[in-house]
Amino acid sequence: MTTQILNFEDVKLYYDHVYALKGVSLHINEGETVALIGANGAGKSSILRVITGLNSLTEGQIYYQGQRLDGASPDEIVKKGIVMVPEGRRVFPFLSVKDNLMMGAFSRTDKAGIKQTLEKVLVRFPRLKERYYQSAGTLSGGEQQMLVIGRALMAKPKLLLLDEPSLGIAPKLVQDIARSIVEINRDEKVSVLLVEQNSRMALSISHRAYAMATGSIALSGLSAELLEDDRVKKLYLGG
Amino acid sequence: MEQVLTNGVYLGAQYALIALGLTLIFALMNVLNFAHGQMYVLGGFVTYTVYGQFEMPFVVAILASAVTLAIVGALVEKFLFRPVLKNSEREESSMLLAAGLAFFLDAVILLLFGEKQRGVPKIIDGVMNWDFLIIIPYDRILIGVLAITFIVTFILFMQYSKPGRAMRALAQDKVAAQLMGVNVTRYSMLGFALGAMLAGIAGGLLVSIVGVNSGIGGPISIKAFMMVMIGGAGVISGAIAGGFILGMLESIGLTVLVAYGDMTYLLIFVSLMIFLSIRPQGLMGKPWG
Ligand SMILES: Nc1ncnc2c1ncn2[C@@H]1O[C@H](COP(=O)(O)OP(=O)(O)OP(=O)(O)O)[C@@H](O)[C@H]1O
Ligand SMILES: [Mg+2]
Numbered sequence: 001m002t003t004q005i006l007n008f009e010d011v012k013l014y015y016d017h018v019y020a021l022k023g024v025s026l027h028i029n030e031g032e033t034v035a036l037i038g039a040n041g042a043g044k045s046s047i048l049r050v051i052t053g054l055n056s057l058t059e060g061q062i063y064y065q066g067q068r069l070d071g072a073s074p075d076e077i078v079k080k081g082i083v084m085v086p087e088g089r090r091v092f093p094f095l096s097v098k099d100n101l102m103m104g105a106f107s108r109t110d111k112a113g114i115k116q117t118l119e120k121v122l123v124r125f126p127r128l129k130e131r132y133y134q135s136a137g138t139l140s141g142g143e144q145q146m147l148v149i150g151r152a153l154m155a156k157p158k159l160l161l162l163d164e165p166s167l168g169i170a171p172k173l174v175q176d177i178a179r180s181i182v183e184i185n186r187d188e189k190v191s192v193l194l195v196e197q198n199s200r201m202a203l204s205i206s207h208r209a210y211a212m213a214t215g216s217i218a219l220s221g222l223s224a225e226l227l228e229d230d231r232v233k234k235l236y237l238g239g
Numbered sequence: 240m241e242q243v244l245t246n247g248v249y250l251g252a253q254y255a256l257i258a259l260g261l262t263l264i265f266a267l268m269n270v271l272n273f274a275h276g277q278m279y280v281l282g283g284f285v286t287y288t289v290y291g292q293f294e295m296p297f298v299v300a301i302l303a304s305a306v307t308l309a310i311v312g313a314l315v316e317k318f319l320f321r322p323v324l325k326n327s328e329r330e331e332s333s334m335l336l337a338a339g340l341a342f343f344l345d346a347v348i349l350l351l352f353g354e355k356q357r358g359v360p361k362i363i364d365g366v367m368n369w370d371f372l373i374i375i376p377y378d379r380i381l382i383g384v385l386a387i388t389f390i391v392t393f394i395l396f397m398q399y400s401k402p403g404r405a406m407r408a409l410a411q412d413k414v415a416a417q418l419m420g421v422n423v424t425r426y427s428m429l430g431f432a433l434g435a436m437l438a439g440i441a442g443g444l445l446v447s448i449v450g451v452n453s454g455i456g457g458p459i460s461i462k463a464f465m466m467v468m469i470g471g472a473g474v475i476s477g478a479i480a481g482g483f484i485l486g487m488l489e490s491i492g493l494t495v496l497v498a499y500g501d502m503t504y505l506l507i508f509v510s511l512m513i514f515l516s517i518r519p520q521g522l523m524g525k526p527w528g
Pocket of ligand 1 (some may be wrong): 015019038043045047048085
């Protein structure tokens, strides 16, 4: 039987004057990579922000491993094993690559474990090792993306939330990042929620997907099937 | 000349200590703490009471100043700045609060300690005389060395400890720091307490040289803001550079300009205005390095 790691029940989020989420229900199974696609302003980032506690939802419930999640503070949520890589990378520009990675492990206290994770991250992203003592702000966009993914892995997440990791990155590097996501999910048993505008990439590396339109889920299903779906082709894959 | 430089370094170390606390609070919370000088004065009076009145060891007095001001800083953050920053998006709100706090602390200090200039017995007697090039009393050397020790300790703490790293991260990107599990509320309080503590330590150290009186809070705040503006707001290295530059200018001015009356600060203000119109972000102006 598959168990669900995350579960949204009719979640609504109201900003100043608009509903960014108009009642979203979705779930992620343990060990799955789930893609979330949709146009600008559809509400993808809003979903990640209510999971991480950056925004409090207006109505509905979120369950994580069977327990109520909404209402917890962002730092408590990180401790529970949910870590987000935010939109636009957001490295700490004046901290070294090393200190950025160490910030990722902020919520952990097991020194030996942290060291082990650090070694694994540096093997996965050798570029970070080459630039270990450099200020993160001086890295290229692609390197910064590797850094923020590495930084998130330092927390040893059970559920990794990625907000548009391909945005503003050279096509060659997008492939590298995509491969890393697959490996992280497969080798380290991390469940992944991947938000992407690059729908083709997202659908090709995920198990299932949800497509959003203005605050609600428009379509969902197995990614492989959605890739062949005419509506998806028309609306999300550019014809 | 050597004498002027020595005095400059000695003054600069005190000033840098004051500026560091101010810049830390600004970097973490975007708060301009106009009450920083009053926190310095409070630290001075605590050391005056513990060392001068109760005749306990000087070290104990400095520790008492540090602890008292850390507590005051934490309480001020928790009960004054936190609610205001939470409920108001306008920057002026926290500035008005800080200005109000400055007047309030002035009044409290006046009430508790009176208006008299207070001094304490010398911590050590004697004067070092190096070939008549540098003449400096031993107590000034000791206080200078202590100030530099506190500065270095603070830098090491910010650079290499886990809470220090978290505070630098928080200053650079609050949301990203939150996403790493940093409890912003707790760390803002910690930062405010640390900043106030640095002001308190500086006040405690200097009471042994220049004494303290209830009216100097305002002028100290102004000097602290000048240093932070010279160096660049929110940057550790900027606060230190600003402190030493101001200390040096003051030392040079007091020697060179002595014949023309007390116009050192007039010249410093004019140069600062010119400097800021050319380089408004200060020497190291970048958000926290
Ligand atoms: N802080 C805010 N205040 C008010 N409205 C907001 C705020 N943040 C987002 N919104 C609105 O909520 C809606 C959903 O935004 P969200 O960022 O979730 O979209 P998105 O799908 O991630 O878009 P993008 O692809 O551009 O990142 C948008 O209409 C947006 O304008
Ligand atoms: Mg978004």
